[in-house]
Amino acid sequence: MKFTVWRRHNRDVCDSTSRYDPRCGCPLHVQFVWKGAPGVFEGKKLTYQNKWSLETRSWSEAQSKVKDLEKRLKDFAEGKVVPKGTTVEAALQEWYEFRDQDGLDNTKAKLMGGKLVEWCEKNNVLLLTALTTDKTMKWRLTLPFRSGDSSSLSVHWSVISAFFSWAAGMGYIERSPVPNPKMNPQFRIRYKKAEVKPPTKKQVEKILATATGQVRLLCQLMRETAMALVDAMKYAMSQEGIAQHYIPLPLSFQGCTLDPSLPLAL
Numbered sequence: 001m002k003f004t005v006w007r008r009h010n011r012d013v014c015d016s017t018s019r020y021d022p023r024c025g026c027p028l029h030v031q032f033v034w035k036g037a038p039g040v041f042e043g044k045k046l047t048y049q050n051k052w053s054l055e056t057r058s059w060s061e062a063q064s065k066v067k068d069l070e071k072r073l074k075d076f077a078e079g080k081v082v083p084k085g086t087t088v089e090a091a092l093q094e095w096y097e098f099r100d101q102d103g104l105d106n107t108k109a110k111l112m113g114g115k116l117v118e119w120c121e122k123n124n125v126l127l128l129t130a131l132t133t134d135k136t137m138k139w140r141l142t143l144p145f146r147s148g149d150s151s152s153l154s155v156h157w158s159v160i161s162a163f164f165s166w167a168a169g170m171g172y173i174e175r176s177p178v179p180n181p182k183m184n185p186q187f188r189i190r191y192k193k194a195e196v197k198p199p200t201k202k203q204v205e206k207i208l209a210t211a212t213g214q215v216r217l218l219c220q221l222m223r224e225t226a227m228a229l230v231d232a233m234k235y236a237m238s239q240e241g242i243a244q245h246y247i248p249l250p251l252s253f254q255g256c257t258l259d260p261s262l263p264l265a266l
């Protein structure tokens with residue numbers, strides 16, 4: 001078998017033109033032709049043409065890794081290694097069924113599962129056991145959800161974390177590849193909750209002074225009952241005579257927006 005080691009240049013930081021640059025520092029890959037039957041080898045898809053990362057940037061380490069790989073591939077070809085394990089896709093299918101039976105909604109689960117399978121295909125990961133923590137976190141970086149000011153990454157991530165815990169529970173993997181954010185806080189997904197600023201006393205006075213008709217009535221109701229806007233709205237809607245008009249949420253007056261979930265604090 002002929003193995004070619006080459007560098008996959010990271011074009012963001014490297015402008016080397018040589019595939020065999022001796023020291024640019026980009027990741028080294030190996031390329032080889034497999035003439036045996038296609039199959040799964042160490043969790044990777046083994047096809048005719050294969051291009052795999054060697055997970056090193058050093059030539060000497062790459063050479064010894066290739067030597068090792070050649071030996072393992074030879075053993076594999078001779079039937080000394082039996083592939084076993086559950087594929088990512090099969091495990092996901094089973095998980096959906098499991099959730100279905102529990103009456104859980106599968107929309108987010110299937111969205112995330114689909115993205116995981118897509119990433120695994122691109123990165124030659126076939127078996128669930130091949131999804132190591134570093135691979136799982138690399139996949140997380142490719143997800144199109146925002147963090148920072150939005151909880152959507154956090155919400156979707158918790159869905160797929162549940163998949164890995166389930167798979168560990170089923171015995172398909174030894175433990176979930178998702179780091180526990182309690183023990184490894186650097187993996188926690190951070191986002192700021194939108195800050196809620198209750199109106200000041202002055203702003204409330206202004207609202208009461210300028211609001212007219214139904215809005216004024218609503219504001220007075222909130223002030224007297226300490227009900228939040230949403231509750232006051234429901235209450236007002238249920239009262240005869242007030243129900244005719246729809247009052248848009250959230251209410252805004254002169255640069256002061258009322259949070260629908262907060263009482264008109266005084």
Ligand SMILES: [Zn+2]
Nearest residue numbers: 009014024026
């Ligand atoms: Zn390079």
